[in-house]
Amino acid sequence: MRRKVTLKQIAKELDVSISTVSRALNNSKEIGEETRQKIQAFAKFYNYKPNNIALSLKNRKTKTIGILIPEIVHHFFSTVIRGIEIVANQRGYNVIVGLSNESFSKEVINMEMLANGSIDGFILSISKETLLLQDYHHFKETISQGIPIVLFDRVVNDIDCDKVIVDDFKGSYNAVKKLISNGCKNIALITTMDYVSVGKLRTQGYLQALEDSKIHAKGNLILKLDDGLALEEHLDLLETEIEEFFKRNTRIDAIFAVNELYAVTAMKVARKLDFKIPEDIQIIGFTDGVLSKHARPSLTTISQHGQKMGEQAAHLLIDRLQLDTEDQDDEVVDFERDMNFKTVVVETELIERESTK
Amino acid sequence: MRRKVTLKQIAKELDVSISTVSRALNNSKEIGEETRQKIQAFAKFYNYKPNNIALSLKNRKTKTIGILIPEIVHHFFSTVIRGIEIVANQRGYNVIVGLSNESFSKEVINMEMLANGSIDGFILSISKETLLLQDYHHFKETISQGIPIVLFDRVVNDIDCDKVIVDDFKGSYNAVKKLISNGCKNIALITTMDYVSVGKLRTQGYLQALEDSKIHAKGNLILKLDDGLALEEHLDLLETEIEEFFKRNTRIDAIFAVNELYAVTAMKVARKLDFKIPEDIQIIGFTDGVLSKHARPSLTTISQHGQKMGEQAAHLLIDRLQLDTEDQDDEVVDFERDMNFKTVVVETELIERESTK
DNA sequence: ATCCGCAACGAAAACGTTTGCGTGTTGACA
DNA sequence: TGTCAACACGCAAACGTTTTCGTTGCGGAT
Numbered sequence: 001m002r003r004k005v006t007l008k009q010i011a012k013e014l015d016v017s018i019s020t021v022s023r024a025l026n027n028s029k030e031i032g033e034e035t036r037q038k039i040q041a042f043a044k045f046y047n048y049k050p051n052n053i054a055l056s057l058k059n060r061k062t063k064t065i066g067i068l069i070p071e072i073v074h075h076f077f078s079t080v081i082r083g084i085e086i087v088a089n090q091r092g093y094n095v096i097v098g099l100s101n102e103s104f105s106k107e108v109i110n111m112e113m114l115a116n117g118s119i120d121g122f123i124l125s126i127s128k129e130t131l132l133l134q135d136y137h138h139f140k141e142t143i144s145q146g147i148p149i150v151l152f153d154r155v156v157n158d159i160d161c162d163k164v165i166v167d168d169f170k171g172s173y174n175a176v177k178k179l180i181s182n183g184c185k186n187i188a189l190i191t192t193m194d195y196v197s198v199g200k201l202r203t204q205g206y207l208q209a210l211e212d213s214k215i216h217a218k219g220n221l222i223l224k225l226d227d228g229l230a231l232e233e234h235l236d237l238l239e240t241e242i243e244e245f246f247k248r249n250t251r252i253d254a255i256f257a258v259n260e261l262y263a264v265t266a267m268k269v270a271r272k273l274d275f276k277i278p279e280d281i282q283i284i285g286f287t288d289g290v291l292s293k294h295a296r297p298s299l300t301t302i303s304q305h306g307q308k309m310g311e312q313a314a315h316l317l318i319d320r321l322q323l324d325t326e327d328q329d330d331e332v333v334d335f336e337r338d339m340n341f342k343t344v345v346v347e348t349e350l351i352e353r354e355s356t357k
Numbered sequence: 358m359r360r361k362v363t364l365k366q367i368a369k370e371l372d373v374s375i376s377t378v379s380r381a382l383n384n385s386k387e388i389g390e391e392t393r394q395k396i397q398a399f400a401k402f403y404n405y406k407p408n409n410i411a412l413s414l415k416n417r418k419t420k421t422i423g424i425l426i427p428e429i430v431h432h433f434f435s436t437v438i439r440g441i442e443i444v445a446n447q448r449g450y451n452v453i454v455g456l457s458n459e460s461f462s463k464e465v466i467n468m469e470m471l472a473n474g475s476i477d478g479f480i481l482s483i484s485k486e487t488l489l490l491q492d493y494h495h496f497k498e499t500i501s502q503g504i505p506i507v508l509f510d511r512v513v514n515d516i517d518c519d520k521v522i523v524d525d526f527k528g529s530y531n532a533v534k535k536l537i538s539n540g541c542k543n544i545a546l547i548t549t550m551d552y553v554s555v556g557k558l559r560t561q562g563y564l565q566a567l568e569d570s571k572i573h574a575k576g577n578l579i580l581k582l583d584d585g586l587a588l589e590e591h592l593d594l595l596e597t598e599i600e601e602f603f604k605r606n607t608r609i610d611a612i613f614a615v616n617e618l619y620a621v622t623a624m625k626v627a628r629k630l631d632f633k634i635p636e637d638i639q640i641i642g643f644t645d646g647v648l649s650k651h652a653r654p655s656l657t658t659i660s661q662h663g664q665k666m667g668e669q670a671a672h673l674l675i676d677r678l679q680l681d682t683e684d685q686d687d688e689v690v691d692f693e694r695d696m697n698f699k700t701v702v703v704e705t706e707l708i709e710r711e712s713t714k
Numbered sequence: 715a716t717c718c719g720c721a722a723c724g725a726a727a728a729c730g731t732t733t734g735c736g737t738g739t740t741g742a743c744a
Numbered sequence: 745t746g747t748c749a750a751c752a753c754g755c756a757a758a759c760g761t762t763t764t765c766g767t768t769g770c771g772g773a774t
Contacts, residue, residue: 003503004473006760017724022762032722051474053413054760057729062410064453064475072439078430085429085456089467094475096421096453099442110446116361117408117730118421118451146360235650264651271653290646293592294621296628296653363730374754379732389752411730414759474760 005046014042061325064094065317066114068124070102075289076306077125080152083310084123091318104129108138121148121317126156128227132195148324150317152309154197162316163343164309168198171302171348172205175284176256178350180213182282182357184254188221190242190262202258202286220249225262235265243269254282260289263299267355283355297354309346316342362403371399421451422674423471425481427459432617432646433663434482437509440667441480448675461486465495477678478505480670483513485584489552505681507674509666511554519673520700521666525555528659528705529562532641533613535707537570539639539714541611545578547599547623548615559615559643577606582619592622600626611639617646620656624712640712654711666703673699
């Protein structure tokens with residue numbers, strides 16, 4: 001087991017100083033041709049690679065970005081990670097991921113753990129519990145320490161940072177409009193509780209689309225589901241909940257669901273109740289995952305383009321990081337930068353499949 | 358923007374030495390009660406947290422483990438990551454993930470990038486290209502530098518390290534046995550090319566089960582598919598490939614597929630060709646993902662317990678890391694340790710759903 | 715002979731910690 | 745009064761880099 005060779009060892013072996021070795025390897029022209037050759041050859045032979053940690057300490061930046069997400073076994077989030085990883089790698093960064101598991105305290109812990117020098121910036125999506133508590137002090141503290149954050153998907157307004165979102169409102173609006181133009185009169189909505197921002201926006205899009213088409217929105221056509229039901233263990237509960245909803249509203253001819261699982265489950269229930277899809281009932285879901293593609297019939301969905309969101313987020317963050325390192329004069333720039341937070345919205349796309357006409 | 362406070366700043370402010378501050382915060386009893394109180398209070402007020410990078414440099418270990426996987430938008434792999442993250446967090450470690458995207462060179466690059474001090478050890482699953490090339494020099498080099506590796510799922514024998522696998526052979530064997538005991542006579546196998554170790558093992562399990570039941574395995578009942586077909590873009594190709602396979606073999610009454618996608622697609626084709634499931638044809642797939650659960654009919658599968666695999670892998674790695682730091686005497690231990698590589702096999706589980714009788 | 719400049723290299727600080735060792739100040743005890 | 749612990753703290757090295765600022769030696773100009 002030969003450990004990695006260091007500058008010091010090379011210096012000792014070649015009987016020169018550490019600085020000379022460093023300079024030689026960085027092709028400084030202060031070093032004589034001959035010694036440079038010698039040092040480089042030696043370094044290559046022993047496969048010298050500078051130690052990242054030492055570099056991080058010296059440069060006061062780690063070239064790694066922290067990802068903090070609620071859940072990783074989830075098509076959308078893993079797609080975002082992939083997007084982040086790709087551009088991070090391209091631009092010389094690593095990614096370190098933490099999972100909040102939708103828990104506030106885990107989010108805080110994780111964040112503090114990483115904020116102590118391990119990463120240069122965060123890309124994160126807020127956990128549900130945090131959204132519920134509306135306690136964002138950890139984010140603000142991190143930002144005030146000079147560590148930039150990029151929020152994606154689940155964002156809140158009162159955090160000053162870059163954001164990447166999809167136009168949840170518009171996406172839903174278009175989907176419902178589509179259902180209306182397909183002739184649907186009684187369009188049901190299956191959504192989450194309001195504190196999840198995206199759920200709320202999607203609900204608003206639904207309502208607006210109805211209103212613009214002079215359709216009166218009826219409260220009993222809206223089903224707000226508890227989050228617990230989305231858990232793997234409670235699939236059956238989710239199913240019966242939706243089934244009862246159906247039975248209460250026999251005239252439903254379309255369903256718009258704010259996520260894939262709700263949509264697929266609704267479809268399952270509809271078939272069980274002998275609805276023909278899409279003849280008797282049409283269905284659209286938000287979020288395009290594997291379920292939608294492989295369901296029978298395949299599900300018309302609104303794609304969020306998770307990978308693109310990840311890429312955008314990474315670019316935003318790294319741009320800001322590199323901007324930070326360029327300017328040394330602190331005060332003024334701080335002020336200017338505050339004004340410059342961007343919110344990029346990634347366009348959604350309606351992917352039509354078999355569950356709509 | 359107030360940057361993080363350091364020991365030096367505290368020392369200066371309180372007019373003591375850096376070492377005194379450090380000791381006071383670590384509750385060294387070399388420090389007088391009074392000064393300790395003072396320093397701790399001050400540190401708490403300014404929210405002092407030791408800088409991770411500096412600690413890493415000093416301790417020559419980073420307390421982070423590197424995960425290197427072929428793909429992250431994948432139910433199995435993300436489940437494994439979740440398992441790793443959970444125990445890593447419990448035991449005070451962070452995880453940094455790299456994606457090889459099934460490419461040899463990306464695997465090498467990523468590994469070298471992380472091996473230069475960024476991580477203490479690796480948990481990884483080998484990319485297909487690497488398996489095809491059979492070039493494992495980067496793994497061996499990393500290990501010889503004293504960085505331990507834990508391989509999971511896709512492993513190869515000639516790398517000396519801990520491994521976590523499922524018993525692919527046994528899992529397949531049991532599944533096929535199940536089909537046989539359900540009365541199936543013409544059991545087809547849909548698998549990958551041989552160079553992916555798990556594909557090979559699963560194929561062997563299939564063959565063995567047939568042989569043990571005195572059923573002659575027929576070559577034309579085995580469909581070996583190219584990997585390219587598993588890509589999202591080529592779903593239709595995959596489908597036609599399987600459809601032709603069906604048409605060539607009209608007497609098939611069961612299918613065992615080595616992954617979820619193949620199984621679901623086969624089911625789709627079967628229904629299209631008016632087979633009744635499970636009456637006319639029974640289907641089992643390896644790997645239990647979301648597709649299986651929500652397919653219609655739901656798919657009987659062999660669960661790999663990805664999360665458990667991740668947890669085991671993390672424990673193996675961290676155990677070894679902590680063992681490494683305990684012993685200072687080098688030579689002897691190296692030798693002993695070589696003998697101690699473990700391979701833990703996580704039991705598979707047959708999850709029966711609607712696609713079998 | 716003196717001075718200057720340049721090429722080629724070394725010493726040391728710095729990044730933020732921990733820690734072995736040294737040192738000064740007490741108080742007790744002989 | 746002198747000796748010696750014990751106590752409370754500071755110095756400095758170390759981890760592995762980069763970089764600023766010297767410091768040599770030497771050739772050429774004056």
